Amino acid sequence: MAAIELDGVTKRYEDVTAVSDLSLTVDDGEVFGFLGPNGAGKSTTINILLDFVRATEGTVRVLGHDAHRESVAVRARTGVLPEGFDVYDRLTGRAHVEFAMDSKGVEGDPDAVLRRVGIADAADRKAGGYSKGMRQRLALGMALVGDPDLLILDEPSSGLDPAGAKEMREIVLQEAERGTTVFFSSHVLEQVEAVCDRVGIMREGELVAEDTIEGLRDAVGTESTLRVTTAGDAIPDTDALTELDGVSSVSTDGETLLVSCDGDAKTAVIGELESQGVEVTDFETREASLEDLFLAYTGRGDGTADEPEVRA
Numbered sequence: 281m282a283a284i285e286l287d288g289v290t291k292r293y294e295d296v297t298a299v300s301d302l303s304l305t306v307d308d309g310e311v312f313g314f315l316g317p318n319g320a321g322k323s324t325t326i327n328i329l330l331d332f333v334r335a336t337e338g339t340v341r342v343l344g345h346d347a348h349r350e351s352v353a354v355r356a357r358t359g360v361l362p363e364g365f366d367v368y369d370r371l372t373g374r375a376h377v378e379f380a381m382d383s384k385g386v387e388g389d390p391d392a393v394l395r396r397v398g399i400a401d402a403a404d405r406k407a408g409g410y411s412k413g414m415r416q417r418l419a420l421g422m423a424l425v426g427d428p429d430l431l432i433l434d435e436p437s438s439g440l441d442p443a444g445a446k447e448m449r450e451i452v453l454q455e456a457e458r459g460t461t462v463f464f465s466s467h468v469l470e471q472v473e474a475v476c477d478r479v480g481i482m483r484e485g486e487l488v489a490e491d492t493i494e495g496l497r498d499a500v501g502t503e504s505t506l507r508v509t510t511a512g513d514a515i516p517d518t519d520a521l522t523e524l525d526g527v528s529s530v531s532t533d534g535e536t537l538l539v540s541c542d543g544d545a546k547t548a549v550i551g552e553l554e555s556q557g558v559e560v561t562d563f564e565t566r567e568a569s570l571e572d573l574f575l576a577y578t579g580r581g582d583g584t585a586d587e588p589e590v591r592a
């Protein structure tokens with residue numbers, strides 16, 4: 281069974297289409313990273329899953345239930361860490377977890393939950409005095425109450441220091457071991473890279489990529505960009521360069537040549553230019569990374585990468 285099934289989901293506000301024709305399936309037990317820059321439509325999608333926002337068009341099923349008509353059944357089996365979670369200043373950490381247990385109608389040891397998220401020492405302190413990271417841990421603890429089948433985490437690492445972000449990833453992995461489906465959003469690829477089976481990348485309301493991290497890596501491949509600065513009158517024969525083994529494309533920009541090629545084709549490229557009598561004054565290479573790919577998809581690259589320059 282799929283834990284989440286979105287089919288042709290669109291959410292329009294008066295003058296903004298927050299989500300546009302989104303179809304996405306997350307399998308049971310999968311850890312799915314939902315990525316995209318600010319305003320891409322991640323929170324809107326999450327709110328649609330939880331029926332806090334109603335889709336303008338499309339169908340949404342969560343844990344086998346219709347997200348709108350059977351939202352109570354969905355929420356009973358779902359743990360949520362909402363974006364911008366606010367604590368009740370005057371309640372202790374333990375009281376927060378007790379509150380979450382009451383609302384879910386489950387029994388349990390609040391201190392065990394607080395231990396799990398690393399704030400057991402602060403159980404008796406008022407949450408108003410908690411740091412941002414402690415609040416985030418508390419929110420995660422509340423989401424874990426009742427051993428949900430689906431965990432929805434909206435930007436779970438925000439406010440966490442590196443150690444906290446690592447613990448968050450460990451908890452996600454432990455939950456996944458238990459068979460929980462985890463759907464979490466982030467605008468930082470590296471936070472989801474370590475834990476996700478698959479990622480979806482949103483941009484301006486549309487899903488622009490959906491793949492495994494492996495698949496994304498394959499799309500990046502071992503390609504790198506070789507930037508060569510030339511001088512003198514000899515005009516490089518770009519066709520001859522393109523024919524070299526491992527070279528996939530060559531473009532020129534004034535005296536600069538941009539060559540996309542395998543890492544090991546660089547020497548051949550420089551050699552070919554020299555044999556053409558082209559003077560090479562400088563060259564540098566840049567390895568493509570997953571982050572480059574993410575930036576290419578989300579259009580936050582160097583300003584020229586509107587569309588990914590990869591064969592996904």
Ligand SMILES: Nc1ncnc2c1ncn2[C@@H]1O[C@H](COP(=O)(O)OP(=O)(O)OP(=O)(O)O)[C@@H](O)[C@H]1O
Nearest residue numbers: 293296298316317318319320321322323324325467
């Ligand atoms: N209630 C609303 N009324 C009007 N426009 C809205 C509303 N909620 C969201 N939007 C718009 O929909 C778009 C998507 O917003 P959304 O909050 O889903 O993005 P996001 O990917 O979660 O961003 P962030 O990373 O900043 O949280 C934005 O342009 C936002 O301004």
